[in-house]
Every structure is written in structure tokens, then in C-alpha cells.
Amino acid sequence: MTRPIIPAQGSLRLRFAVAMLAWIGTGLLFIGVSTSALFRKHVENQFHDELKVHLVELAELTRFAADGQPTLDRPLSDPRYEMPDSGYYWQVEREGAPVLKSASMRRGALDPALAHQPEIVHRLARGPTGPTMTYGFARPAPDGGSELHFLIATDERILNAVISAFDRELQRWLTLLAAGLLGTGAIVNIYTLRPLDRLRQSVAAVHNGAARRMEDGWPAEIAPLVADLNGLLDTNEAMVSRARVEAGNLAHSLRTSLAILTDEAETLAKGEAGDSAATLLEQCRRIERQLDWHLARARAGVRQGATTRLPEAIQPIETAMQRLHAERHIQFSTDGTDMVALAIEPEDFAEIVSNLTDNAGKWARSRVGIDWRVAGAEAMISVTDDGPGIPASMRTSAFGVGSRLDERSPGHGLGLAIAQDLARHYGGDVALSGRDDGADGLVARLMLPLARGQQPGIEGFDGP
Ligand SMILES: Nc1ncnc2c1ncn2[C@@H]1O[C@H](COP(=O)(O)OP(=O)(O)OP(=O)(O)O)[C@@H](O)[C@H]1O
Ligand SMILES: [Mg+2]
Known part of the structure; x- marks a missing residue:
């Protein structure tokens, strides 16, 4: 040229x-x-x-x-x-x-x-x-x-x-x-x-x-720009391939339910009712849950400045869970008065805590407790139940997609996977452990970073 x-x-x-x-x-x-x-x-x-x-x-x-x-x-x-x-x-x-x-x-x-x-x-x-x-x-x-x-x-x-x-x-x-x-x-x-x-x-x-990427060997003033550009290209590529995999997973996960639904519809068309209604309901719930999972994963990109305040955000979850598990007369209680602002979207926080509390509600004998405290630049929210718990050796595998350790209670094995995925997305995590007091039961711990201005050493910190 x-x-x-x-x-x-x-x-x-x-x-x-x-x-x-x-x-x-x-x-x-x-x-x-x-x-x-x-x-x-x-x-x-x-x-x-x-x-x-x-x-x-x-x-x-x-x-x-x-x-x-x-x-x-x-x-x-x-x-x-x-x-x-x-x-x-x-x-x-x-x-x-x-x-x-x-x-x-x-x-x-x-x-x-x-x-x-x-x-x-x-x-x-x-x-x-x-x-x-x-x-x-x-x-x-x-x-x-x-x-x-x-x-x-x-x-x-x-x-x-x-x-x-x-x-x-x-x-x-x-x-x-x-x-x-x-x-x-x-x-x-x-x-x-x-x-x-x-x-x-x-x-x-x-x-x-x-x-696919920019080549190496640039002057010192341009090298950082090229490195950033390559980083951006890598992130984009990872996002695109993740989106492809997710789309494939979604299609795959719905295909089984769709096959069962089609089958039941054909049975109904032949005039044989049987227990089709229950199967249809079950499959619809499965599809709903699958969609929850995929939607949670699709919410990529942490919005700057997103905050969720405690205890306000916990209250509606506790009330909903009380209602959901009313038949089994499970007592839900919250313990925590600290005002805390977490760096997470309120909808995502509700999704995580609902999944953990729902599990606790399903497995508890009588009581579920939710409490929280600040530790350094993070807050730890613990959901404790008095159910059978999970043996230490199986706690990690419980987070696998579709992983169900015990078939006695209904579910699709997605709740913990969704919770952990979302928490990690915000720089936090979810972990399972036994109870500190040695009694039967499970503690699901959610760690989340505090919102800016809440962290110790930063002006405006009003944590404990
Ligand atoms: N609090 C708990 N006590 C005992 N076992 C639990 C508890 N929480 C989870 N588990 C075990 O871990 C498995 C995975 O939990 P997860 O929430 O991922 O799926 P699920 O509850 O079975 O289905 P879903 O949440 O998708 O409706 C459960 O099937 C159950 O065996
Ligand atoms: Mg669950």
C-alpha cells in the first residue's frame, strides 16, 4: 500500500x-x-x-x-x-x-x-x-x-x-x-x-x-494495548463458546422433557388418561427448573454498584419458605440484626438464598435458621437445618449439575449448582459443612463481598 x-x-x-x-x-x-x-x-x-x-x-x-x-x-x-x-x-x-x-x-x-x-x-x-x-x-x-x-x-x-x-x-x-x-x-x-x-x-x-489474536513483538507503548485487546478477544471468544455450550445444554435438557410430554400427549389423544396429569405437571416443573438454571447462568456480567441490603432482603425469602414448607410444619427463623450491604443484584441474592433455604426446608426435621455476620471484606450467610445432613465425602459432589444424593425428596439436582454458580459470579462462593454444635443437620454457607463503602478501612463503613 x-x-x-x-x-x-x-x-x-x-x-x-x-x-x-x-x-x-x-x-x-x-x-x-x-x-x-x-x-x-x-x-x-x-x-x-x-x-x-x-x-x-x-x-x-x-x-x-x-x-x-x-x-x-x-x-x-x-x-x-x-x-x-x-x-x-x-x-x-x-x-x-x-x-x-x-x-x-x-x-x-x-x-x-x-x-x-x-x-x-x-x-x-x-x-x-x-x-x-x-x-x-x-x-x-x-x-x-x-x-x-x-x-x-x-x-x-x-x-x-x-x-x-x-x-x-x-x-x-x-x-x-x-x-x-x-x-x-x-x-x-x-x-x-x-x-x-x-x-x-x-x-x-x-x-x-x-x-484469531494480535501477534506479539510490539513497542513498549503499544504492547499493553495489544495485551488488553487480546484479553478482550479471549473473553469474547470464551463468552461466545460458553453461550454455544449453554444453548446446546438448554436444548438437550429440554429434549427429554419434550419427548415425555409428546408421549403423554399421544396417550391423551388416544383417550387413555392414566396418570398423565401428574407426569405432565412433573415435566412442566422440570422444564421450569431447567429454565431457572439456564437463565441464572445467562445473567453474565456483574453490574457496577449492585447492592443488596440485609436484613431487608432475607425477610421475604423467610416468609415464602415458611409458606412453601407449611405442610411439614418447619420453623424458619432469622438471626442477624447487622445492617449489611452486599455487592450483588437483589434478584440473584434471592435466587441463591431461596435455593439453600428450600433445600434446608426439604430436609429439616423441624427447624431452619438463617444468620449472617461480616468477616473482613465479606459477609457470610449461613442456612442451618436439623435434617440428616450430607456426609463430608459427598458434599462437593452435591454441587454437580443434576446431582441428587437422596431421591426421597423431590428435586432436579440444580439448586446448589445454581447457587454456587451465581455466588462465584459475584466473587463469592457457597460451601456445605456439618453443624458447629455437632448435632445432625447441614450448614450451607454463602460468602459474598461487601458493597463498596461497606468494607473496613473504606470511609462510610458501618459494619460491626
Ligand atoms: N440441607 C440438605 N440436607 C441434606 N441433603 C441436602 C441438603 N441440601 C441438598 N442436599 C442434597 O444435595 C442434592 C443436591 O441439591 P440441589 O439443591 O442441587 O438439588 P435438589 O434440591 O435435589 O433439586 P432442585 O434444587 O433442583 O429442585 C439434593 O438432592 C440432596 O440430596
Ligand atoms: Mg434444591
């Missing part, structure tokens, strides 16, 4: 390119301006030093004729003062005598205002061929006559020409540098963002089914 030269709007590549342009632009502008200023200062200093030396040399070479007219011993050491209009000029003045000028100054004159003090001063002044940097000072004449005024000057254009030449050179270099930086920047841009292209291809491969 060919990559467009101009990156798409809103893309990381475009951001990168813009940031790089701004970075290179500001950097080079700064380097350009500061280097030029530094160079100008340096060249100006050099010019000034040179002119001062020439001025001193001029004063040293000045002699006087018998009529007081100043003359030079010999020309200044720099030949540019001899070349016409070279931009390098000198001038010596004495009141009452003609002005002595350098051979280079064919017209005009230097401004003598600068040469009336003993110390050397300088100024940008008008000169014979344009603005000049002019230096001047005055010295008493050795013959006791009137003062001598020395002036020396260089055209500003000479200084400017040196600086402009340097600026042009600098500009060429900076342009070359910018091109180089832009080129390497483009390579850096492509190189650093290449894993994103690979990421896109990898996601596309998963999307169109060419790959």
Missing part, C-alpha cells in the same frame, strides 16, 4: 509533521538571528579597533612645516587610504592652515566636530561617500601653536557589505540544514509511526478473520 505524501487531516503523522516544522523553523530562525547578530558585533569591534590604531598612527606620522602646515612623514600603513573613494579616509586640521586629507578623499570632508577633545570618540557621521564611522581627537601642537584635530573614518557600507556577505552564506547553510533536518524528520516520522500501520493491519486481520 502506498502512503500519501501529505498526511491525512487529524492524523498523528500530520501532528508529527506540523510539530517538526515548527521545531525546525523556530530553531533555525533563532540560530540565524543570533549568529548574524553575534557576527555583526564581532566585525564592528574589529573595525573599531582597527580605526583607533589608524588614528593613533595618523597622529604619530603628522609633522609640521615651517609655516605650521601639517604634513605626513609617509603614507599610512594601510594602502586603502591612498585609493580614490575607497571608503577609508583621514583628515588633519589646524586653525589657520589648509586641511590635510587622505588621497582617497577626492571630494567632501569629514565632520571636524568630533575632534575637539583629547580622548578618542566615535560616531556615525556623514562622510564623503555616504555615512561613515568616524573617529576623532584633538592634540596640542608641539610647536605651541593652535590645536591639531585628527579624524579617521570608514564607510558604513564596507562594514555592511561584510555582514551581508556573511548573512548570505549563513542563509545558504541554514537552508541546507533545514532540508537535511526535514528529510531526516520525515524518515523519523515514518519510522516511529510504522508500528501504528502494523497495528492497523493486525486489527484488520483479526476483524476479517485472517487471525
Whole structure:
């Protein structure tokens, strides 16, 4: 696939390119301006030093004729003062005598205002061929006559020409540098963002089914994202395959009942009633229970913030169980006054506790007790009965789907499986044990995490 030269709007590549342009632009502008200023200062200093030396040399070479007219011993050491209009000029003045000028100054004159003090001063002044940097000072004449005024000057254009030449050179270099930086920047841009292209291809491969997961070997910044994505893919895959199995299980579990129902319906159609009504009823209950089981399993995904409050949630279960097992005169009681909030949906809590209490009601001789207490970040709800109990070796197998340890009491062997499945779903569990007091009976213990804010150490904890 060919990559467009101009990156798409809103893309990381475009951001990168813009940031790089701004970075290179500001950097080079700064380097350009500061280097030029530094160079100008340096060249100006050099010019000034040179002119001062020439001025001193001029004063040293000045002699006087018998009529007081100043003359030079010999020309200044720099030949540019001899070349016409070279931009390098000198001038010596004495009141009452003609002005002595350098051979280079064919017209005009230097401004003598600068040469009336003993110390050397300088100024940008008008000169014979344009603005000049002019230096001047005055010295008493050795013959006791009137003062001598020395002036020396260089055209500003000479200084400017040196600086402009340097600026042009600098500009060429900076342009070359910018091109180089832009080129390497483009390579850096492509190189650093290449894993994103690979990421896109990898996601596309998963999307169109060419790959099941994202491959390994990513930069440190992308690796966690890929790990999360793979985790998500795994979870999805597990959910889909679980849903498939569940759908299969549901169909399978209903098929037997459906076959029996069909059979009974055919019997009825033939006019032979028999005990079909009881069979139909039994099969309908079986189907209902199977649906309970599968619905409980289908409720996947804990909703954030789900809470069930005790003792409110226990009361309706106790009342329903009292009614359900009224024929056997079982006494249900609750023992627990602690206000507790559990991290579970109220419907799921009712489903679990109803199953445990229903079992206790079916097997108890006379009494069933429900109590609860908080232990650390969990609450433990115990359902205790005074029935025959389950031998320790068989307690684990009682949780198996369809597992029925004793056929004397009606049931489908799903209650404990449903309860445990739901409890685990919320990070809790269900376990069976004998009674603490050693008497006959079974204790079904439900462990569930406390709702946020209920846990010790968290603000708002109002547990015991
Ligand atoms: N409190 C108890 N005392 C004695 N045995 C029990 C008790 N609770 C459960 N069991 C045994 O464990 C088996 C499994 O219980 P479970 O609740 O899973 O199924 P069920 O009660 O038989 O049927 P269902 O709950 O689906 O109507 C029961 O058949 C029973 O043999
Ligand atoms: Mg049961």
C-alpha cells in the first residue's frame, strides 16, 4: 500500500509533521538571528579597533612645516587610504592652515566636530561617500601653536557589505540544514509511526478473520494495548463458546422433557388418561427448573454498584419458605440484626438464598435458621437445618449439575449448582459443612463481598 505524501487531516503523522516544522523553523530562525547578530558585533569591534590604531598612527606620522602646515612623514600603513573613494579616509586640521586629507578623499570632508577633545570618540557621521564611522581627537601642537584635530573614518557600507556577505552564506547553510533536518524528520516520522500501520493491519486481520489474536513483538507503548485487546478477544471468544455450550445444554435438557410430554400427549389423544396429569405437571416443573438454571447462568456480567441490603432482603425469602414448607410444619427463623450491604443484584441474592433455604426446608426435621455476620471484606450467610445432613465425602459432589444424593425428596439436582454458580459470579462462593454444635443437620454457607463503602478501612463503613 502506498502512503500519501501529505498526511491525512487529524492524523498523528500530520501532528508529527506540523510539530517538526515548527521545531525546525523556530530553531533555525533563532540560530540565524543570533549568529548574524553575534557576527555583526564581532566585525564592528574589529573595525573599531582597527580605526583607533589608524588614528593613533595618523597622529604619530603628522609633522609640521615651517609655516605650521601639517604634513605626513609617509603614507599610512594601510594602502586603502591612498585609493580614490575607497571608503577609508583621514583628515588633519589646524586653525589657520589648509586641511590635510587622505588621497582617497577626492571630494567632501569629514565632520571636524568630533575632534575637539583629547580622548578618542566615535560616531556615525556623514562622510564623503555616504555615512561613515568616524573617529576623532584633538592634540596640542608641539610647536605651541593652535590645536591639531585628527579624524579617521570608514564607510558604513564596507562594514555592511561584510555582514551581508556573511548573512548570505549563513542563509545558504541554514537552508541546507533545514532540508537535511526535514528529510531526516520525515524518515523519523515514518519510522516511529510504522508500528501504528502494523497495528492497523493486525486489527484488520483479526476483524476479517485472517487471525484469531494480535501477534506479539510490539513497542513498549503499544504492547499493553495489544495485551488488553487480546484479553478482550479471549473473553469474547470464551463468552461466545460458553453461550454455544449453554444453548446446546438448554436444548438437550429440554429434549427429554419434550419427548415425555409428546408421549403423554399421544396417550391423551388416544383417550387413555392414566396418570398423565401428574407426569405432565412433573415435566412442566422440570422444564421450569431447567429454565431457572439456564437463565441464572445467562445473567453474565456483574453490574457496577449492585447492592443488596440485609436484613431487608432475607425477610421475604423467610416468609415464602415458611409458606412453601407449611405442610411439614418447619420453623424458619432469622438471626442477624447487622445492617449489611452486599455487592450483588437483589434478584440473584434471592435466587441463591431461596435455593439453600428450600433445600434446608426439604430436609429439616423441624427447624431452619438463617444468620449472617461480616468477616473482613465479606459477609457470610449461613442456612442451618436439623435434617440428616450430607456426609463430608459427598458434599462437593452435591454441587454437580443434576446431582441428587437422596431421591426421597423431590428435586432436579440444580439448586446448589445454581447457587454456587451465581455466588462465584459475584466473587463469592457457597460451601456445605456439618453443624458447629455437632448435632445432625447441614450448614450451607454463602460468602459474598461487601458493597463498596461497606468494607473496613473504606470511609462510610458501618459494619460491626
Ligand atoms: N440441607 C440438605 N440436607 C441434606 N441433603 C441436602 C441438603 N441440601 C441438598 N442436599 C442434597 O444435595 C442434592 C443436591 O441439591 P440441589 O439443591 O442441587 O438439588 P435438589 O434440591 O435435589 O433439586 P432442585 O434444587 O433442583 O429442585 C439434593 O438432592 C440432596 O440430596
Ligand atoms: Mg434444591
